[in-house]
Amino acid sequence: MFGALIIVFREVIEAGLIIGIVLAATRGVNGRGRWVATGILAGTLAAGIVALFAEAIANAFEGSGQELLNAGVLGTAVVMLMWHAAWMARHGREMAIEMAAVGAAVTAGKRPMTALAMVVGLAVLREGAEVVLFLYGILASGTSSSSLFVGAALGLAAGAALSALMYYGLVSIPARHIFTVTAVLIALLAAGMAAQAVQYLDAAGAINVLGTQLWDSSPWLPQDGIVGRMLHALIGYTDRPTELQLVAYFATLAAMAALTWLSTPARAAHARVV
Amino acid sequence: MRGQLFAIVLAALGMASVHAVAQEFNLAIRNHKFEPAEIRVPAGKRVSIQVTNEDASAEEFESPSLKVEKVIPGKSKGVVRIGPLTPGRYEFFGDFHADTAKGVVIAE
Numbered sequence: 001m002f003g004a005l006i007i008v009f010r011e012v013i014e015a016g017l018i019i020g021i022v023l024a025a026t027r028g029v030n031g032r033g034r035w036v037a038t039g040i041l042a043g044t045l046a047a048g049i050v051a052l053f054a055e056a057i058a059n060a061f062e063g064s065g066q067e068l069l070n071a072g073v074l075g076t077a078v079v080m081l082m083w084h085a086a087w088m089a090r091h092g093r094e095m096a097i098e099m100a101a102v103g104a105a106v107t108a109g110k111r112p113m114t115a116l117a118m119v120v121g122l123a124v125l126r127e128g129a130e131v132v133l134f135l136y137g138i139l140a141s142g143t144s145s146s147s148l149f150v151g152a153a154l155g156l157a158a159g160a161a162l163s164a165l166m167y168y169g170l171v172s173i174p175a176r177h178i179f180t181v182t183a184v185l186i187a188l189l190a191a192g193m194a195a196q197a198v199q200y201l202d203a204a205g206a207i208n209v210l211g212t213q214l215w216d217s218s219p220w221l222p223q224d225g226i227v228g229r230m231l232h233a234l235i236g237y238t239d240r241p242t243e244l245q246l247v248a249y250f251a252t253l254a255a256m257a258a259l260t261w262l263s264t265p266a267r268a269a270h271a272r273v274v
Numbered sequence: 275m276r277g278q279l280f281a282i283v284l285a286a287l288g289m290a291s292v293h294a295v296a297q298e299f300n301l302a303i304r305n306h307k308f309e310p311a312e313i314r315v316p317a318g319k320r321v322s323i324q325v326t327n328e329d330a331s332a333e334e335f336e337s338p339s340l341k342v343e344k345v346i347p348g349k350s351k352g353v354v355r356i357g358p359l360t361p362g363r364y365e366f367f368g369d370f371h372a373d374t375a376k377g378v379v380i381a382e
Contacts, residue, residue, distance in 0.1 A: 003372070003373075007369070007370070054332065054345065054347040054350075055347045055349075055350045058345070058346060058347055058350055058351070058352050059350060059351065062353065063324070063351060063352050063353030064353060064355075066344060066345060066352070067344070129345075130334070130345060133332040133345055133347065134332065134334075134370050136331075136332065137330075137331030137332040137333075137348065137370060138331070199341060202355070203341075203342060203344070203354070203355050204355070205296070205322075205353075205355050208320065211320075211357075211358060212358065213341075213360075218338065218339075222338070223338055224338055239338065240338065240339065240341060242341070
């Protein structure tokens with residue numbers, strides 16, 4: 001039971017932290033609950049489908065289908081986060097002024113909620129497929145499954161509770177700072193995803209450059225510990241990064257910063273004049 | 275400009291796909307155990323391990339030190355690509371049956 005609890009808990013917090021950031025970033029947006037719920041539901045369904053075709057996926061592309069799928073999922077999420085960042089840079093300031101004037105419960109216009117709902121869905125898909133396969137394996141082996149399902153349910157509850165705790169921590173940040181804080185969190189989230197994506201491409205054999213490990217900080221902050229896992233999900237912490245992972249990480253951060261800078265209205269107008 | 279960028283991306287992908295053929299090793303998962311539990315590989319080279327899961331249940335080949343996390347469904351195969359490794363011991367385990375499924379890659 002304990003094993004099932006741990007496995008489910010781990011996957012749930014990784015997806016849950018991402019959902020928490022998305023919810024915090026969209027505070028005050030009308031109907032955001034529906035968007036996020038749709039993302040979670042679609043992600044869960046997709047996880048079931050991926051698990052169902054796990055064998056076909058695993059055998060595709062000379063045994064690298066899973067890695068390529070993961071890289072594709074992560075890459076798409078990074079693009080969605082960039083879209084959101086660019087949009088926020090263009091409209092964020094007016095929204096912040098509006099929110100300060102009318103309070104938190106304003107309609108914040110047409111945010112690219114599709115982008116964020118997709119990020120949620122993709123996160124749930126990635127972590128969920130693993131849980132489904134694990135639980136299916138228990139069913140298939142037919143051993144005392146009830147205690148394992150109790151473990152899985154407890155893991156889900158504990159993971160959701162921890163994610164909720166983080167969310168409430170985030171929303172306790174004063175409204176005038178929350179855009180900045182969530183913008184930084186989303187940039188770090190995207191950078192971490194990009195670093196993971198290149199590692200999957202490397203594992204698939206699609207990329208074969210800069211594969212040398214740069215450092216090993218696992219004795220101090222192991223990535224498979226609870227703090228390491230949370231930092232991994234939040235800011236992309238990796239205890240043994242390769243050169244390519246570090247390049248991808250900072251390139252994504254730079255791209256996010258550039259997108260934000262270029263999309264800010266005053267600068268965009270200036271750029272047009274020049 | 276866009277065409278140029280596209281050409282560069284294509285060229286980069288082309289270069290990436292022309293890589294040396296990695297040395298291959300085989301590993302089986304049987305009754306939630308790895309066989310063999312120890313694999314000796316050359317250090318400083320790309321190595322690929324064909325993992326055959328003979329059990330009915332899925333297993334996750336996981337190793338933080340090898341930077342691998344790969345689910346291998348029941349009754350199927352998966353390829354794990356690792357390296358180049360510096361000489362040393364790299365432990366791996368089956369995350370879904372971590373108490374029995376343990377193994378080590380020794381790079382020398």
